[in-house]
Amino acid sequence: MSLALPVIVIGAGGHARVLADTLLRSGRPVLGFTDAKAALRGTALLGLPILGSDEVLESYSPREVELVNGIGSIDNRRPSVREQVQETLRAQGWRFARVIHPSATLSSYATLGDGVQIMAGSVVQCGAVLGDGVIINTGSIVEHDVCVGDWSHIAPGAVVCGDVSIGRFCHIGAGVTVRQGLSIGDGSLVGLGAAVVRSTGTSSVLLGVPARPFNSL
Numbered sequence: 552m553s554l555a556l557p558v559i560v561i562g563a564g565g566h567a568r569v570l571a572d573t574l575l576r577s578g579r580p581v582l583g584f585t586d587a588k589a590a591l592r593g594t595a596l597l598g599l600p601i602l603g604s605d606e607v608l609e610s611y612s613p614r615e616v617e618l619v620n621g622i623g624s625i626d627n628r629r630p631s632v633r634e635q636v637q638e639t640l641r642a643q644g645w646r647f648a649r650v651i652h653p654s655a656t657l658s659s660y661a662t663l664g665d666g667v668q669i670m671a672g673s674v675v676q677c678g679a680v681l682g683d684g685v686i687i688n689t690g691s692i693v694e695h696d697v698c699v700g701d702w703s704h705i706a707p708g709a710v711v712c713g714d715v716s717i718g719r720f721c722h723i724g725a726g727v728t729v730r731q732g733l734s735i736g737d738g739s740l741v742g743l744g745a746a747v748v749r750s751t752g753t754s755s756v757l758l759g760v761p762a763r764p765f766n767s768l
């Protein structure tokens with residue numbers, strides 16, 4: 552992957568704007584955003600054009616441009632639009648760039664999947680393994696040897712202590728704390744502010760301090 556290639560951000564919502572802002576701050580050229588809403592075509596965000604729907608990508612070559620997935624995720628619903636869009640475009644030959652904010656502290660001994668996004672002020676410590684499409688959002692902490700599975704989102708201000716294993720397609724809500732050494736199963740949702748003190752199985756919904764399973768969401 553060439554870091555010098557310009558990028559197009561897929562989507563034009565809040566997450567997309569934060570990513571574009573981060574890319575510009577990193578000195579990466581951004582050509583603009585895609586968005587399916589026809590009315591937005593030709594308008595601008597952060598001084599960058601909304602180019603049109605994803606069909607506009609036909610005018611560009613994957614050899615000359617990379618993509619950034621600007622579609623956020625706020626829950627554990629599957630299939631997520633974020634994942635579907637990226638996998639569809641990847642199958643067409645597009646590469647998804649990683650986005651790492653210059654203020655993030657990222658260990659050289661962490662392992663990053665395709666299209667990982669590490670936002671402002673976050674910390675990822677040595678031995679961490681982040682899967683494809685993972686978001687480490689603003690000001691969150693991913694401690695040593697944590698594994699975060701593909702398409703999971705660590706929301707702003709969450710703290711994941713050492714040796715935790717988080718499955719694929721999980722949402723770890725804003726301000727959550729996860730005790731060291733625990734496992735959180737694939738497809739789980741931890742509501743904002745929770746303190747996770749026990750491991751959980753797949754598709755769990757956990758709320759509160761200490762976090763308890765919640766079955767009616």
Ligand SMILES: CC(=O)SCCNC(=O)CCNC(=O)[C@H](O)C(C)(C)COP(=O)(O)OP(=O)(O)OC[C@H]1O[C@@H](n2cnc3c(N)ncnc32)[C@H](O)[C@@H]1OP(=O)(O)O
Nearest residue numbers: 625626688706707723724725741742743744745758759768
């Ligand atoms: C950059 C960004 O902004 S990234 C986004 C970061 N945001 C997050 O991480 C938010 C994660 N989402 C949450 O925590 C949500 O509150 C959810 C998913 C747990 C629940 O959302 P909804 O399904 O809309 O549920 P709703 O708000 O209707 O609440 C249902 C019940 O659960 C309670 N509840 C909701 N969230 C929580 C929570 N985090 N902890 C404890 N109780 C909660 C509500 O009080 C309500 O209880 P009631 O029925 O007794 O009144």
